[in-house]
Amino acid sequence: MAGTARQAFEAILDADALVVASPVYKGSYLGLFKHLFDLIDPKQLAGKPVILGATGGSERHALVIEHQLRPLFGFFNTQIVPTGLYATEKDFDDGAVGPALSERIGVAASQLARLIEPAPALQPA
Template sequence: MTGRPAMTGRRVRIKVPGAFPYPIGRRSMSLQGSSFSGPLPRIVGFSANLQRPSKTRALVEAVAEATGARLRADIRLFDVVDAGTGLGAAWSRDQLSLPARRILEAIENADALIVGTPVYKGAYTGLFKHLFDFVDPAALAGKPVVLSATGGGARHALVVEHSLRPLFGFFSAQTVPTSVYGSDADFSDGVLVDEGVRGRVSDAAAQLAALLGARAKPSASFEAAPATAFAAPNR
């Protein structure tokens, strides 16, 4: 399929656990083993779109792949649907399903986050906020985060700065300067094709990789969760 940004360097190594056997992106890549050698920075990507595949997921993947092309990392991707249908009915963390708790643990134990949400009625989704309401604030303090969102048109672009950035400011997270917003017109058949948005993806990924590269040591504990995961070698 044409229109997808070319990945530089060596191929990405993908590990797809059996619980969610879907590929990264919309093109297949050769499997090169599932074991990772040595400690790697852990990056969690989270899409709050209620559908899969989705433009939000594609945007999160684009940032993840661009980051992986710059930095060897263990990258795990989740969609809000992975948390199960009971997420919205949970009033406390102990009422969450096991899949939802595993997503929270992955977010809290990651070294960095790539988050994306569709814009509904001028804001991030309710389930996105509901999930992060259960996150331990101390777990995100100082953690690098890339912010992204998708919407029907350009009028929703400021949601990233007016809603997402203040939310992660509350957590004292270190949001990268460049945020990424994609509208319907920026995608073709679910693939990000707009050069301007792809440029922002590249900038955000470079900023995230620089922050992670400056850190001496990844998190000591990172519990594997049932989500798509891939490790990207150095360029």
């Protein structure tokens, strides 16, 4: 693997959590996106917390998260937060994240934080 590709690969494996997103093309994530994850042994992502996201030209492709990305990361046995982030150009105001998308990002980030935080130690009774 070339240096930049290897660095990206190692960053994915070393991360405490992932925020994974892809543009939608012809109803699915990009082939290069899939190729990157094809290079990863499924055991290497097991248990890793993940937020899933996608962008598309219309709401028609919003289910790409549920029908394409969630099964892919389920295969890797990751911990996927319940809230997926799908956005179209309507979710942005002059290039800035709009209020509805911002709220969804906050919900997903809170869910991710709960997966990352260590469980409290049990206290003896």
